[in-house]
Amino acid sequence: MKYPFKEVEEKWQKNWEDSKVYKTDLSDLAKKLYCLVMFIYPSGAKLHCGHWYNYGPTDSWARLKKLQGYNVFEPMGYDAFGLPAENYAIKTGVHPQDSTFKNIEDIREQLKTMGCMYDWDAELMTCVPEYYKWNQWLFIQLYNKGLAYRKKAPVNWCPSCQTVLANEQVENDGSCERCGAMVEQKNLTQWFYKITNYAEELLEGLNKIDWPEKTKLMQTNWIGKSTGSEVVFGIEGSNETFTVFTTRPDTLFGVTYAVIAPENELVDRITKPEFKKAVEEYRNSVKSLSEIERTSTVKEKTGVPTGAFAINPVNGEKVPIWIADYVLASYGTGCVMAVPAHDERDFAFAKKFNLPIRKVILKDGTGENDELLEAFTEVGTMINSEQFNGLPSDTGIEKVTDFLESKNQGKKKINYRLRDWLISRQRYWGTPIPIVYCEKCGELPVPENQLPVELPYDVDFKPDGGSPLAGNKDFVNTVCPKCGGHATRDVDTMDTFMDSSWYYLRYLNPRFSEGIFDTKLGNEWTPVDMYVGGAEHATMHLLYARFLHKFLRDINLVNSDEPFTKLIHQGTITNQGAKMSKSRGNVVNPDGFIKEYGTDVFRMYLMFMGPYELGGDWSDKGIVGVDRFVQRTYSLFEGAKDILKLSAPAAKYAVSEMNDAEKSVYRKVNQTVAKFAGEVENFRFNTAVAFLMELVNELSKNISGCRKEIAAYVFERFAVMLGPLAPHLAEECWNILGNETMLFEKPVWFEADPDALTVDEVTIAVQVNGKLRATVVVPVNSAQNDVKNAVFSDKKVLVHTEGKQIVKEIYVPNKIYNIVVK
RNA sequence: GCCGGGGUGGCGGAAUGGUAGACGCACUGGACUUAAAAUCCAGUGGGAGGUUUCUCCCGUACCGGUUCGAGUCCGGUCCUCGGUACCA
Numbered sequence: 001m002k003y004p005f006k007e008v009e010e011k012w013q014k015n016w017e018d019s020k021v022y023k024t025d026l027s028d029l030a031k032k033l034y035c036l037v038m039f040i041y042p043s044g045a046k047l048h049c050g051h052w053y054n055y056g057p058t059d060s061w062a063r064l065k066k067l068q069g070y071n072v073f074e075p076m077g078y079d080a081f082g083l084p085a086e087n088y089a090i091k092t093g094v095h096p097q098d099s100t101f102k103n104i105e106d107i108r109e110q111l112k113t114m115g116c117m118y119d120w121d122a123e124l125m126t127c128v129p130e131y132y133k134w135n136q137w138l139f140i141q142l143y144n145k146g147l148a149y150r151k152k153a154p155v156n157w158c159p160s161c162q163t164v165l166a167n168e169q170v171e172n173d174g175s176c177e178r179c180g181a182m183v184e185q186k187n188l189t190q191w192f193y194k195i196t197n198y199a200e201e202l203l204e205g206l207n208k209i210d211w212p213e214k215t216k217l218m219q220t221n222w223i224g225k226s227t228g229s230e231v232v233f234g235i236e237g238s239n240e241t242f243t244v245f246t247t248r249p250d251t252l253f254g255v256t257y258a259v260i261a262p263e264n265e266l267v268d269r270i271t272k273p274e275f276k277k278a279v280e281e282y283r284n285s286v287k288s289l290s291e292i293e294r295t296s297t298v299k300e301k302t303g304v305p306t307g308a309f310a311i312n313p314v315n316g317e318k319v320p321i322w323i324a325d326y327v328l329a330s331y332g333t334g335c336v337m338a339v340p341a342h343d344e345r346d347f348a349f350a351k352k353f354n355l356p357i358r359k360v361i362l363k364d365g366t367g368e369n370d371e372l373l374e375a376f377t378e379v380g381t382m383i384n385s386e387q388f389n390g391l392p393s394d395t396g397i398e399k400v401t402d403f404l405e406s407k408n409q410g411k412k413k414i415n416y417r418l419r420d421w422l423i424s425r426q427r428y429w430g431t432p433i434p435i436v437y438c439e440k441c442g443e444l445p446v447p448e449n450q451l452p453v454e455l456p457y458d459v460d461f462k463p464d465g466g467s468p469l470a471g472n473k474d475f476v477n478t479v480c481p482k483c484g485g486h487a488t489r490d491v492d493t494m495d496t497f498m499d500s501s502w503y504y505l506r507y508l509n510p511r512f513s514e515g516i517f518d519t520k521l522g523n524e525w526t527p528v529d530m531y532v533g534g535a536e537h538a539t540m541h542l543l544y545a546r547f548l549h550k551f552l553r554d555i556n557l558v559n560s561d562e563p564f565t566k567l568i569h570q571g572t573i574t575n576q577g578a579k580m581s582k583s584r585g586n587v588v589n590p591d592g593f594i595k596e597y598g599t600d601v602f603r604m605y606l607m608f609m610g611p612y613e614l615g616g617d618w619s620d621k622g623i624v625g626v627d628r629f630v631q632r633t634y635s636l637f638e639g640a641k642d643i644l645k646l647s648a649p650a651a652k653y654a655v656s657e658m659n660d661a662e663k664s665v666y667r668k669v670n671q672t673v674a675k676f677a678g679e680v681e682n683f684r685f686n687t688a689v690a691f692l693m694e695l696v697n698e699l700s701k702n703i704s705g706c707r708k709e710i711a712a713y714v715f716e717r718f719a720v721m722l723g724p725l726a727p728h729l730a731e732e733c734w735n736i737l738g739n740e741t742m743l744f745e746k747p748v749w750f751e752a753d754p755d756a757l758t759v760d761e762v763t764i765a766v767q768v769n770g771k772l773r774a775t776v777v778v779p780v781n782s783a784q785n786d787v788k789n790a791v792f793s794d795k796k797v798l799v800h801t802e803g804k805q806i807v808k809e810i811y812v813p814n815k816i817y818n819i820v821v822k
Numbered sequence: 823g824c825c826g827g828g829g830u831g832g833c834g835g836a837a838u839g840g841u842a843g844a845c846g847c848a849c850u851g852g853a854c855u856u857a858a859a860a861u862c863c864a865g866u867g868g869g870a871g872g873u874u875u876c877u878c879c880c881g882u883a884c885c886g887g888u889u890c891g892a893g894u895c896c897g898g899u900c901c902u903c904g905g906u907a908c909c910a
Contacts, residue, residue: 002860214826218905221825226909246910259910301908326908336910345908417909535904572904608846610835614828622834625846631861687836690845697845700862765841770891772841796877810890816840820890 003634005598009728012742013115021744022117024073026508026521033070034525035062036504036564038533038541039077040111042103042125043084047110049588049606049618050580054570056603057612057685058532059116064680064724066117067747073525075507076111076118078104080127081496086429089461096429097457100127110591115599115728117744124510126499127429131506133452134516135498136434138548140445141555143435147194148423150443153330155422157186191433191492192420195547199223199416201561202546211567212613215538222539224417229401231337231410233258234311235270236318242266242310245332245415249404250396251339253385254360256350258310258321259303259336261329262286270321272307279304279323286325301326301349313409314400315386324349332415340375347375360384361393421544423495428461428468430493438480438487447481453489467491500541501548504528504563516557523559531564534572542567568683571615573606580618588618600726601627607685607725626689630729632696633722636703637733640715644738649713652753661705668698669714670756676721677749685725692721712737717750719743766791767818768800776817784811791817 016022037058040051059074066072078100085096104125111118124131142148160181195202203223206216228247235241242260246252260267262283271279282304303324310321326345327336340350340357350357359372361380368383382391388399404410424433432453434446446453456475461468469475469491480487506512508521542564549563572579575586593602605626610616655663672695679688695718703711715737722730723743734743759780764787766774774797776790788809791797797819804821811817 214905217826221906224909228910244910248910326910328909331909333910338910343908343910345910348908415909538905574903608834616834619834619847622847628861629846686834687845690836693845763841767840767891770840770889775841799877808890810840812840816891818840818890 001635001638003598003631003729005600005630005728008732009113009115009599012728012731013112015731015742016744019742019745021742022074022119023121024071024119026073026525028071029524031070032525033062033065033072033530034504034528035065035072035074035530036507036528036532037076038531038537039079039500039503040107041082041084042078042080042100042107044088044099044103045587046103046107047590048580049573049590052114052590052602053573053606053615054532054534055111055116056114057570057607057683058530058568059114060603060607060685060724061530061532061680061683062117063727063744064677066744067720067723068677068749069747072117073119073122073508074117075122075124076116076120077122077124077503077507077510078107078126079496079500079503080104080125081132081430081493081499083427083429086427086461089429095457096461097127100429113594113599114603122507122510124503124506126496126503129452129454130511130513132431132455132499134502134506135431135494136446136451136453137448137516138498138502139434139494140448140451142193142551143445145551145555147197147551148191149194150189150191152187152189153192153422155186155188155190156183157188158183188424188426190422190424191435191490192422193547195421195544196416196418198547198550199225199418200414201550202418202543205546205550205562209562209567210565212535212569215535215542215567215569218538219543222418222543226415226417228413228415229397229404229410230333230413231404232313233335233337234313235321236309236311238270238308240266240269242335243333244335244337245413246337248339248342248397249400249410250382250385250388250393251342251360252312252314252337252400253382253388254339254341254358255312255317255319255337256340256356256358257319257338259324259327259338259349260306260321261327261334262323262325263329264323264334266335267306267323270306270308275305275307279306282323301345301352303349303353313404313407320355322353330419331417341372342375342377344375344377347372358384421495421497421547423498424492425495426467427493428455428459430496431455431498432469432475433490433492433494435490436478436480436487437490438483438485440485441480441482441487444480444482444487450481455493467493469493497541497544501545502552504531504545505552505558519557522557526558527560527563527565530566530568532568532570535569538569569613571611571613573615573618575618577617593620593623597623597627598630598728600729601630604630604689604725608689610686612683612685629689629693629696630726632700633692633718633729633733636696636699637715637719637736639703640711641736642738643708643712643715646738647708647712649709649716652755653710653713655756658710659705661702662707662710665698665702665706665714666710666753667756668695669717670752672721673717673750674752674757680724689725692718692725695721720748720750762814764814765816766794766797767816768797769820770818773797773800781813784809787811787817791819 035058037055062072062074080100085100088094088099089096126132139148158181203220203225206219226247228245229249230243230245231249231252232241232243267279301324303322306321306323308321309318311318327334338346338349340346340355341359342361357372359368360383361376362368362383363376363380379392379394382388382393382396388396391399401410401412432455434451434453436444436446438444456472459468459472476488476491478487478489505517505522505526508525509518512518545563549558550561552558553561575588578586580587590602601623605623608626653666655666658666672691676688676691719730719733719737720743722733731743761777762780763775763777765772766776774794776794778787778790801819801821806819807822808820
């Protein structure tokens with residue numbers, strides 16, 4: 001009979017649910033295991049293949065652990081705030097809350113058909129007051145510790161989304177990550193979190209976690225630690241000074257000009273009157289450029305002089321001060337000392353504007369007067385540097401800094417590229433920022449007992465450049481918690497990365513009302529043991545979550561340093577070479593495949609496609625192969641109905657007492673058992689599926705030649721191995737065999753019989769000069785002399801060796817016999 | 823530009839420095855069938871010859887190296903995918 005996947009899948013899903021098989025007992029900590037996937041954004045596009053590729057195989061991993069006796073907690077929820085719902089509202093008039101709840105209903109149903117082990121009692125969504133109340137609470141804790149602050153800053157403004165984007169959310173070409181519109185620069189007062197306070201610890205912590213090296217490297221580069229010095233320059237005819245950060249104080253004698261970021265306030269004060277016009281024009285021309293455009297390497301260098309001069313602290317020399325867009329206000333001090341001879345950017349700039357280039361580091365083997373054709377940025381010998389002449393430049397770095405320090409004109413400094421996390425969004429569909437502004441008392445946090453600040457339903461979310469909440473007078477107008485006078489609320493909402501930075505703690509009890517989460521459970525169940533999600537979150541979500549976890553630790557709410565012990569990225573499933581997205585219209589909906597083949601086949605096909613971490617281009621060409629495997633498996637089990645009731649298999653059998661078919665089958669099943677768990681354990685699902693296919697091929701051939709009890713032994717193990725990869729099918733097969741309890745109700749896992757893995761004969765490859773010429777079958781672990789006899793009685797070997805001089809023979813036991821001839 | 827993956831049959835992909843191509847798709851032949859589909863069995867990297875049981879040559883993007891032996895290690899080149907963007 002054809003495998004009736006629809007009835008079978010529905011039946012076991014219902015049985016699992018009725019028996020609460022996937023309800024995790026969080027009080028049982030003996031073998032606790034927290035397996036987490038990045039929660040889902042409930043868009044109208046529903047679940048697509050990419051989601052399945054994330055969730056299905058991860059669930060298979062978790063199921064292996066469940067069968068191995070772990071107490072697995074696997075929750076699922078909805079990252080429900082965010083721009084797309086609001087954009088959809090602007091387009092269609094459907095309120096974000098209504099569309100979001102509707103989408104969640106639909107997606108929940110889809111998720112349930114996947115048949116994952118989600119503990120649905122732990123389900124959460126971020127757009128309800130019970131959740132976002134704690135975003136606000138957490139904001140206030142950060143505020144009270146001085147880690148949430150406001151500042152005016154140039155920000156990326158997306159004219160289409162009408163919102164500010166973090167740097168990280170702007171694409172390479174200067175377009176908005178979400179809608180693709182070109183991003184502009186705009187100055188707004190915004191809330192920031194001081195993630196930079198944790199820069200060093202975020203860097204250090206990477207050594208303690210089992211994450212992909214490339215992800216750790218990306219975070220390392222993102223944090224961008226660099227060790228150098230701050231050097232104070234005077235300004236001619238002024239009491240003002242400015243500070244530059246440099247990693248190359250050894251080149252200080254080579255400074256021939258200085259550059260200040262065009263936005264820097266100092267520019268107003270130092271620019272000479274006759275330069276004012278040109279400076280203003282240049283500043284305006286730069287304003288329209290995004291940071292991405294400004295810093296493009298292909299862009300020609302631009303800049304103008306200010307007419308002011310800087311005084312070099314080491315030699316008192318006067319050098320002109322320029323402004324140029326290649327210096328960024330947001331990195332370091334926003335001021336740079338320019339050493340064209342030894343910095344590529346400065347070199348290009350100096351060449352273009354005919355500024356002097358002075359060599360102060362001599363490359364070994366070159367002359368002092370040789371012309372420089374490009375900047376020399378490596379270590380050499382210091383020249384033209386007064387008392388430092390002759391020193392190797394790497395030693396000079398420290399000596400020059402010491403000298404500056406003694407004159408109080410510089411010091412060692414560690415600089416980070418990481419910037420503070422901008423969390424304000426001029427948007428409706430998010431967590432209101434719990435701050436009020438009182439005319440008398442100023443800026444005040446909302447008292448904790450007044451939380452949550454509820455997001456009102458009634459707003460006009462037409463895009464007009466401002467925050468939609470500003471239009472709701474009932475929301476905006478409030479009383480000052482301090483003086484009782486009139487006050488207004490902050491009308492911005494929070495970045496949704498806030499929601500996703502601590503959700504893994506809330507899952508443990510989403511209804512907990514006495515605090516942000518149950519700290520006892522948090523300490524017992526986190527860090528998360530296994531976290532699986534896309535590599536695109538390497539520097540945003542995954543860095544923010546680490547930051548807030550450390551903050552929660554510092555206010556004694558968690559007892560660990562890191563949120564996610566082990567991290568895996570699933571690869572991207574593309575379609576016709578492009579990432580699946582609604583806007584491209586290339587989303588592959590799995591529903592049709594589920595209808596035709598069932599959820600187990602679809603899940604297994606995704607796993608069979610290739611290495612999990614590589615992903616690949618979508619094609620349904622091979623799915624019939626997996627379906628055939630399921631059909632063959634099912635009919636094999638049908639032939640073993642109630643076999644466990646008829647014949648209870650022993651724990652192991654002696655191979656010597658078996659017939660050929662039994663030997664072959666018994667060995668194969670034990671070989672499979674021996675390697676299967678390791679494959680699933682390490683997310684090598686493709687080979688795990690292949691091994692089960694090999695087993696089916698073997699059983700098709702030989703199972704009919706086996707005694708009942710051997711067959712029972714084999715089928716029992718086969719059904720259990722199906723468990724992680726095809727849970728519904730496995731449960732059905734387990735039942736067919738005559739088991740009274742469900743596999744996932746009373747988990748079972750088998751170990752291989754080591755005696756079945758030993759072989760008494762091996763095939764050895766015989767090579768002549770590295771070329772395969774024959775194979776010989778010899779007893780396992782044969783001595784070289786015994787093999788040699790077999791080798792040299794082989795005709796093909798003789799053909800290639802006779803009449804030639806044997807130079808050398810290499811024998812690797814049980815593997816190879818190589819003869820080198822001349 | 824820099825950093826990090828990856829390049830293996832017609833296709834998806836397997837291979838602790840030791841018989842390259844497991845497993846699957848597609849294809850070919852056979853069985854079953856009135857026929858087709860489904861299923862089952864067999865074959866299947868390319869080429870040359872013997873053509874039944876065989877033998878040889880070539881072959882893991884390209885060039886070179888280490889080694890008895892390289893898809894795997896080393897040096898260089900090309901292509902491709904991701905990350906990043908003058909970070910002083």
